[in-house]
Amino acid sequence: MSNGTKKKLTLISLILMIFTSVFGFTNITRAFYLMGYASILWYILAAITFFLPFAFMLSEYGAAFKDSKGGIYVWMAESFNPKFAFVGTFMWYASYIVWMVNVGTGIWIPLSNAIFGTDQTQTWSPLGLSGVQTLGVLGILWIILITVVSSKGLDSIKKVTSIGGTAVALINVVLFVGGLVILVLNGQMAEPVSAQAFVTSPNANYTSMISVFSFLVFAIFAYGGLEVVGGLVDETENAEKTFPKGVTISAIVIAVGYAVGIFMVGTFTNWQFTFTQFPGDTEVTLGNVAYIMMNNMGYQLGHALGVSEAAAVQIGLWVSRYMGLSMFLSLTGAFFTLIFSPLKQLIEGTPKEVWPKFLTKSKNDMPINAMRVQAGIVIAMIALVSFGGRGAQAFFQVLVSMTNVSMTIPYMFLSIAFLGFKKKTEIHKPFEIYKTKSMTTLAVVVVTFVVGFANVFTIIQPATQGMISDTIWSIAGPVIFGVIALVMFSRYEKKQASQN
Template identity: 30%
Template sequence: MALNKKFTRAKLLIIIITTVFSFSSMSDAFFLKSYSAIPWFILCAIVYFFPYCIILSDLTSVYQDEKGGVYSWLKETNTEKVAFIATFLWYGSYFTWIISLVMKTWIPLSILIFGKDLTGSNQSVWHLSAIQWVGILSILLIIVMTLATFGGFRNISFFSVMSGRFMLFLVSVMFVGSLFLFIGHHGQFAEPLHVNNLFKSQGQFQTPIENLSFLLFGITAFGGLDTVSSLVNNTGELKRNFGKYLLVSGIVILSMYILGVIFWGAGINVQEFIHGPYHLGNLMYGLMGQLSLNITNLLGLSASAGAVLTTIFMRLTALTLFTAYISLLSILFFVPIRSLLESIRGMRGDNVTEERQKIQLKKALGLQAVFIALFVFVLSFQNQWAAALYNKLTIMTNISRSIPYLLVALSYPKFKQLYPTHPYLSFVNNKKVTYLLSGLVALAVFLGIVFSVYQKISVKQFVDASWLVSGPLLFSVVGYVFYKMIVKNPNKLA
C-alpha cells in the first residue's frame, strides 16, 4: 500500500513510541513504588525490552515485506503448525482485549464531555441503563473503526500520530507543571529524592511479593512492540531502517518512564496521595487533579480559578486517553486479523492479486466486527452467562498472549543461522550474544507467566489459576483443529 509522501521518520517514531509508552503505566509506577520503580524499569529494559527490540529489529529487517507478523517470524524456524497455532493464540488474546477496550473507550469520553464518568450510573435514559447505552455506542464504534481500518495503514497511521501528539502534549503539560512546582518550592522535590529511595518502595507496594510483582508490571509496560512491528511492510522506504527506529524509540521510551516518575515526584508527595480514594483505574486523573491542586495552592488562586485549572487538566487527560484508545483500537482491529489471514493464505499456498487480498481482508474485518459486536451486545445487556464466559476468556488469554513472544525469543538463534549473511541493522552478530538475547527474553517472559499463576495461588484463587494454565492448552487445541481444517479443506476458507 502506497504511503503519503508526508509520512516521515518523525511520524514513524511517534507511532512506535506512543504504541509502547503508556502515560497510565508511568503514573501507576509512581503510585505503586515511587522512585524505586526506576531501577525496576531499567532492569526490565535490560533483561526484556532492549533484547526484544534487537530481536524484532533483526526479524523486521529480513521480513520487511511480509504481512504475517508472528506467523512470518516463526514459519521458517518452526513447523507451519506451530507458527499457525502461535498466531491463533496471539489473535485470540487480542480479540478478547478488543471487547474490553471498546467498552472502556466511553469512560474518558464521558469525563471529557460531562466532567465525570457516567458509564456506571444507575439512571436510565429512554428505558435503557447506562451500561446498555455503552453497549449500543460500542457497537457503533465497532462499525466506525472497522470502516476506518478498510483504509489500511493510512488511516491507522493518522489515528496513531494524532494520539501520539496528544500524549506527548499531556506529558509536556505534566513535566512543565511539575517543574513549576519544583522551582516554586525552591528546588525541593515534593517527594524527597534520595539514593535510598531508589531501592526502598515509598508507594503502595511494600511487601516482597508486591515488589517482585513489579517485574511483571514493568514487562507489561513495555508491551506492544510485536504489534507495531507487524506493520513494517506498510512503512514504505522507512522499512529499510525500521530496526533502527525500534532501537531509538526504545531509548526514548525508557527515558520517558524514568523522567516521568522523577517529575511526578517533583510535584506530588506520594505518601499523601496513596491514602486517597485512588486505584489504578482512576489514578491518572487523580494525579493530574492533584498536580493542578498543588499549582493552585502555590499560586494562591481562588477556588473558582483552581476549579477551572483542574477541569482543564482532567479533560486534557480524558481527551488524551480517548484518542489513545481509538489509536490502539485501529491497530488491534487491523493487525491481528491480517496476521491470521496471512497465515491461512500461507498454508493454502495462495498467490492472489493485491486487489483480491484487500477484498479478503475487508471480509475478514467485517466478520470480526460481527463477532465483537455480538459479545458486546450480550455483555452490555447483562447476560450473566455471557459475562461469566467473557471473564473466563480474559483469564485464559492472559498467558496465551505471552506464548508467541516466548516462541519468537526461543526461535531467534535458529533464525540467525538461517540468515547468517544478512546485513542486520542491529549490532548483534556474535553467536553467544544471540543466545544471550534469546535467553533473557525467554526467561523474562517465562518468569512473568510463572508469577501470574503464583499470584493467583498466593491469594487462594485456585480456580482462576487453573483457568490461566488451561487457557493456552485449550486455545492451542482449538488452533490445531482450525489448522487441520485448513490443511484438509483449503478451498472452504477461500
C-alpha cells in the same frame, strides 16, 4: 490509489504508531501509585532484560523480512517452523479480540472525564438502559465505525494514529512542564528524594517479595505491544533501514519516558497525602489513579502560582479533562492500529488454505472480509457481556484471565525462533545488532526467562490469594487457544498431503 503511488509509512509515522501501541501514560501514574520512586528501578530492569533486547530482535526480523505482509507469523515460520509459528500467532491474535471488547466499552470513561472532569458513565441511562448497557451500545457503534474507517486503507489509519501519538506525547509534555514549574516555584519535591525511596515502596501492600515480583510483571507488560507493528514492515518506506531505526528509537524513548515520567510525578505528588487525603470520598483504583493524580497536578500548580483555593480546584479539573481527552485520542489511535494489524498478520501471513477463501479477500491492502467477521465476533461478545447480566460479566472476567498469559507467550515463541533465524545463513540480514552467537544466545535466554517468569507468576499469584479459578483459567487460555490452532493447522496439513 494504485500500488505504485501508495503512500508508505515514514520514520516519524512509524514511531508514532509504535508509541500509541506500546506507551501507556497510565503506566507512569499506576507505577508511582503502586511503588513510588522504587518503580523506576523495576521499569529500567524490565527495559534492560526484556524490552530493549526484544525490540532489537524485532528490528532484525523486520529488516530481513521487509517485503513480507505476514509479520510475526512469517518471521517464526521461516526461522523455526510453520506449525510453531501458527500456534504462537493464533494465541497472540485471540488475546487482542478480548482487548477490543474491554477497550471498546471502557474508552468512554476517559471521554466522560474529558467532557465533565469526572467519570459519569454509570449515570448514563438513555432509553431506560443501565450504565453498563449504554457502554455496550456505544462500544458496538464504536467497533462498526473503526472497522469501516480502517477498511478504507492505511492512509486513513495513519492520520488517526498520528493524532493519538501526538496526544500521548503532549500529555507527557504537560506532565514534565507542569512538574518543573511546580518544582521551581516550590523549591522542593512533593515526594522527598532519598536512596531508600528508590528501593522501597511507600505503599505497604508492595513491600513483600511476592508483591514486588508482581510489580515486575506489571512493568514487563507495560512494554507489551511492540510486535503488533510487525505487520507494517511491508508498508514502511525504505523498510530495511527505517523499520529497525523506528523500533530502536521508539524503544529507547519509551523506556526513558517511563523512568523520567515516574520521577516527575514526585514533583507534585506526596504519596501519603495524595492517596490518603486528597481524593476525599473517591476510592483510588488502578482505573482512576491517572485522573486523580493529574487533577492533583493542576491543583498543586494553582497553589504554586498563588491562586485562590477555588481557582486551584478548577485548574485541577481542567487538567483532568485534558488527561481524559488525551487518553481517549491515544486509545483511539491504538484501536486503529490493533483492529487490523494482528488480523492482517494472521490472515495474510499464514497459508491461505488454512482459512475459508472468503476471509482471504483483500481490498485497499486490508483483509476486508476478515475485518468484518472480526467486528461481528467482538460486537457479539460486547452485547453478551453488556446485556447478559452478572453471569456474562463473570464470563468476561474468565476471558480476561484466559488472555492475560496468551498475549505474552508469543514473545517467548518469537525469542526462541530468533535462534533459528540467526542460524539460517540463507536468510539475508541487512541489519544486525546481535553479531555473535554468544550475544544472540544470551539475549534469547534472558528474554525467554523474563517473560516465562512473568507468566508463571501471573498464573500462580491469584492462587496465593485464594482465587484458584483465575489460576485455572490463566492456564486454560493458552491451552485452549493452542489446541484450536493445532487442530486448524493439522487439518491444513492433511488437506495439503491429500492434494499432493
